[in-house]
Amino acid sequence: MKEQLLAYLQNQTAFFSTENVSDVFTAKDIAEKFSVKRNTISHYLNQLTEEGRLVKIATRPVYFFHKQAFEIQNYPLTKNVYDSLAAVAAEKPFFDQKEDFFSSVIGSKGSLAEVIEQIKMAAFYPNGGLPFLLTGESGTGKSFLVKMFHHYCVANELLDSDAPLITINCAQYANNQELLTSNLFGHVKGAFTGAEEDRGGAFEAANGGVLFLDEVHRLNAEGQEKLFTFLDQGVIYRMGDTGRSIPLDCRLVFATTEDLKQTFLTTFLRRIPIQATLPALEERTISERKQLILQAFFDEQKRIGLPLELSPQVIEILTTSHFSGNVGELKSTIKIITAKSYTASLKREVKKIAVTVYHLPEQLLQLTEEPNELAMMQPILIDGQTQIQQLTAESEPEQQKIIQTYEQILLNYVQAGQDFSAAASPISKVIERLFENLLFDHKQEQKQRTMIFVTEHVQRMMEQIEHSFQISFNGSMVYTISYYLWLRRNVEWLPDDQDKLLLTENLLKSVKKHYSTSDRYTENLIGLVQNALDIELTSMDRIIFTLYINDMGYSKESLLPRSIIVAHGYATASSIANVANRLLNESVFQSFDMPLEVTPKQIAERVTAYIQKNDVSNGLVVLFDMGSLKEVYQYIPELTVPIVMMNNVTTSVAIAVGECIQQKISFREIPERVSDYHQNEWEIILPKLKKEKVVITTCSTGLGTAVQISNLLEKSIPDQLKIRILPYEFNHLENSEQVKQTLTSYDIVGVVGTNRPRQELAPFISLEELISGAGTEKLLSWLKEELDEEMIAYVNNQLVRNFSLDRVIQSVTILDTEKVISQMELFVGELERMLQQRIANDRKLALFVHTSCLIERLIRNEAIEHYHASDTLLQCHEKQLNEIKKAFSVIEKVYSVGIPESEVCYIYDVLFGNTDSSMDEADF
Structure with missing residues (x-):
């Protein structure tokens, strides 16, 4: 019974979460599962806990989970019994790494970060490390850092635990170089008057450890030269004995308060590759x-x-x-x-x-x-x-909360396997909690002078963005963002290692991809903040603002075209725009005053810059005072929106155009109406239709696996090909009207998925074809116009790597991939023996992927309850269904699950059904 319990909890622990623990880990639910009395189950669970095989959380209710399974999937645990779920979560290190004594040093991630990085380089350099020299004013912490260096080397097993740290203050021997030489290198009997016996020096005492020479600038040129032999050869000679060298293994560290170039020999400094300066207080x-x-x-x-x-x-x-x-x-x-x-x-x-x-x-x-x-x-x-x-x-508790938010965002991303679709919701909740706290718990700070200064600037920035993009932000965003920035100016947080830096950039890439519109607003906001408030913002700030703006929401204020006036001379355009806007009771026009000698190319550049920084998706009306419209237009890049260009602008022309815009007159009618009363040259420039090339991924069960397939394809197809991978709901592709919209919006080069859509969109490749390699050539043919021979080889290698069977299974399920494949091989082997036939490779691959997802569904107790063809199959193919169920028993025993008839029927269809729908609704 105990082993059955252990096997059951081992499988369930794959889904254990300290944030949202399920009742399946309670004695009550486990007793019901095994139809055994609760006190009997509790007895066995407590025994397994005492044996160190289970972990017990002594809350109400009490929870039990499999210790080894948890540690393999998560992190090591130091105890078998915990008082709370939070105590378990507290065991998690953000990133596994050796103990770093420098992490406790104040400034280790700030002003001392570079110095500490250099010291670490000196510590880890092969063959005994590198000598280094610390400079800085008196009292900056040079001696302290040398002690930390010694601890660091011991902690990282670069030195033995009893390795010595010997300190010599050279200032004590400034006027007696002979005594310094003796104390450093030792002497033999008779080396000088009073040398009555052989005696070792500081170098020998520091053998196997660290020798620290403080105030090393007090060594004269001769004293510096005496160190050359050890620096060059790793040996010393005792004073009075030049015939016998003593090889030593010690790390040499120097410190000084003086200017290096004026105090030290060039030949001395050349022998010390690492020289780091500590900042003054x-x-x-x-x-x-x-x-x-x-x-x-x-x-x-x-x-x-x-x-x-x-x-x-x-x-x-x-x-x-x-x-x-x-x-x-x-x-x-x-x-x-x-x-x-x-x-x-x-x-x-x-x-x-x-x-x-x-x-x-x-x-x-x-x-x-x-x-x-x-x-x-x-x-x-x-x-x-x-x-x-x-x-x-x-x-600084609020600043600390911001840092904790940064760390929690990355932690959620890691826990979701860097799958943004899974991480988005928990990350948004973390950001929501932070901003709620800023808004409601600290209103008194809004009266402080610096806070008022920040709020007034943010108010203007948000209004500028609202005007540029014709939107209205919702909620109290001005105040929450202002308080965040007010605190953020004193927060110092940069990813302290390459892992965190890469995580942050990958997360930002996903945020920009999923919320491109909100990110565009954020990009503008960050640019304004950095210019006006002198606050250096990072990728993490961009992630937070984008998700916050997206979650808080915004509304489009109008669907009207944008309009600008471009005129030569001082305040000409701005005067016309000002009068027109006042008479129209609305800020319809924005103005650009241009020098008299400006060229058509320069005018085009200003218009292009406006288009890039503002939302002109509803079109743009540009009014010029003079010049050839064609000369200007030829310098404007290829457009994606229509533009109306009109010449000979005056105040009356501007008012007439403004009234047409307010009355929502169509683009083509605006110049025609205005020209009835004014002599204007005009031109309408329509965008050239060039649809974006996309590959669509899909799955009959929804977006989850379609996104996973999309991720694998994105890793295989380089960004430079400019082919977008779009995951789609399968039902969307089954709807003829939505298919028409999709075809109108995109140039679809192909579809990859678990099922072929009934609506013909583009060439189709099944997932099992990519796994087997049969679909690789077909996919490459979709991309052939974009690929040269070198790129074909690269994409082919990436497809082979990313669409291996274990990589695909790893993407679509959280179970142990190696174990799943091993059990699947046993299942398929048993099934072939019972059916007395070989299963075709394409069906076998489909079966592997389908069954790995099936096992996870059964462990989660989420098996499909009804399969559309089950009644017919049970009547006509009872023998094969029974054989499938018997063969599946090898998996049932290992994972302590039972397969219902509906799922057996599903496997039958994977094996013997139509090829194009070999993986259907319940998959994934």
């Missing part, structure tokens, strides 16, 4: 400075043992003050502040120490720039329960 970001301040107070609280309550003014003054000794002086100052506040508290016998501006050194006291904003901030409490990670996060 003032050069570090405000966020990092605050974190350094909080870290220092955190360390002092641990020393005195009493809670510290920090005034916001203290944090602000320390953040904006100048410390010539950098981080070192900052820490010393905070030690003095803490000591002063601690001494004052002794007189009052308080339980917590208040750190206020009255405890600051006099030279630091100054007025803050934003007293109103500081007054709204709460004091920061540090006590024995405070964690430093929690402390630095709470110092």
Whole structure:
């Protein structure tokens, strides 16, 4: 019984989610499934948990899932029993990686990121790493980073756990080079007066570890040259013994506060390939400075043992003050502040120490720039329960929420297997929660001066976009976007590794593909924000804004053509447009004032730029003051919308054209009506119809598998071919009217799917033909006009790779592909033995794909209840159906499922039905 339970939960765990856990993992449901008493099932489940084979979540109700299956599909778990679902989710690392001691360094993803990257390069370089030299002002953290480098090498098994870190301060030997030489390299007996025995130096003490030479600029030229032998050959000679070399394996690190070129020999610097400069405290970001301040107070609280309550003014003054000794002086100052506040508290016998501006050194006291904003901030409490990670996060909680949103967006995308159709909904919910919080929980910040400044600019930007695209944004978007940007200016987040960077760009590509209209509005908004507000936005911001705008919605304000006036001279066009717009009581015209010497090509460029930045899908009317319309038109690129061009514009002409637009007069009638009263040259330019080439993918069960097939084709066909892959609902392709619309909109070169549509659209290739390779030549023939020989070979290789059987099954089901194929082979072998015939390869491939989806349906308890031909099949082919059911028993045992008659009939049709519909409604 225990093994049956284990097998059942192993299959079910493939669908386990900590965000939306199903009742199938409760003892009650499992007892009903096996028709066994609940207390008996609970006994077995608890036994399996104690054995480490199941995981128990002690909530109400209690849940159980298969530990190994979960770990294979998700991430390792450290326990067998958890108090909550959140505790299980908390075990998940964002990306698996070795412990990185540098991640705890303040600024590791900001101002110190490049320095740390160089240090890591030095650590991992083959054959003992590379020597490196740290430069920077006193107190910037050079010695601290060397200690972290040593820890990092040990953590990554580049050094043994007991590897030494030996530090020599060269300043101590600045006037005694002989003593320095002895301390560095050691000496033999008699090497100098007082050398009574052989003695090793710092190099030998650091063997197998790290030798750190601080204040290395205090070495004179001769002292620098003495290091050359080790840097070049990895050996040293003790002082007084030039005949016996000592090979050593130690990593060499240097630090200095001085200018390299003025202090060091060129030949010395040439031997140190990595030279990194640490920024001064003032050069570090405000966020990092605050974190350094909080870290220092955190360390002092641990020393005195009493809670510290920090005034916001203290944090602000320390953040904006100048410390010539950098981080070192900052820490010393905070030690003095803490000591002063601690001494004052002794007189009052308080339980917590208040750190206020009255405890600051006099030279630091100054007025803050934003007293109103500081007054709204709460004091920061540090006590024995405070964690430093929690402390630095709470110092700017809203900024931290934004960063967490970024991380959660990528995590949802990863969990969905980078399938945007599956990830879109959870990602949108994450963004919705963030903006709801910004809108409703922080209204008091709307009165702050900087927030008002941002809001006024965003208001104008949104109005400009609304006017350009003739739309109206819904909801309170101005305020939520404004508050997001107000916080975003202090958020520093860039993908810290190549995986996250690639994920972000792939996600943005999918967002742009699915929501191209919303993305166009976002692209305009981001350009305006970066110009007006000096906020550098990233691909992640574009993803968030596009999805938010799409979810909030927008409405088209009108279906009227756009219109512009182009005239020579100062304010000529703008004067005409201003008068016309006022008399029309609507902003109908936009104006372009052009210099007198402007060329037709330059005018065309301005018109083209307007078309690209505005929604002119309903047409464009362009009014010129003079010049040949044909001369201008020849420089305008191929159009996708109609344009009316009219000459000899005046205020009365503009008003007449504006009235026609407001009255929704047709494009062709506008110039005809206006010319009845005015002498105008005019021309209508209609777009040349060039339909986009597409390949359609489809599946009878809906869009899900059609999208998966589309993804595989997109990976196989390069973007440069400019052939779009469009997934379509199968029912859409069965409707004659919708087929007509599709044919009108696109140049369809072919259809790939699980079923051939009854409406003839274009040549068809079945999915099993692509898997077998029989359809490859046909698909290449669709693309032949776009392909040269080299590209044909490339596409062919990509098709072979992406449409292998295991790759297709992996795309359409979440089950273990290798296991599914293995079980399918047993099933097909048993079926051929019972039927006493070989199954054709194309049917066998169709069977593999169909049955892999069937297994998942059965595990999910989502089997089809009725098959359209089941009654006839049961009467006429009972023997074959029974043989199929018997053969399928090998899969039933492994996955603990049972196959209903409807699904058996379906398999029969896959084997013996019509070729073009071998995979039908219930698939996928």
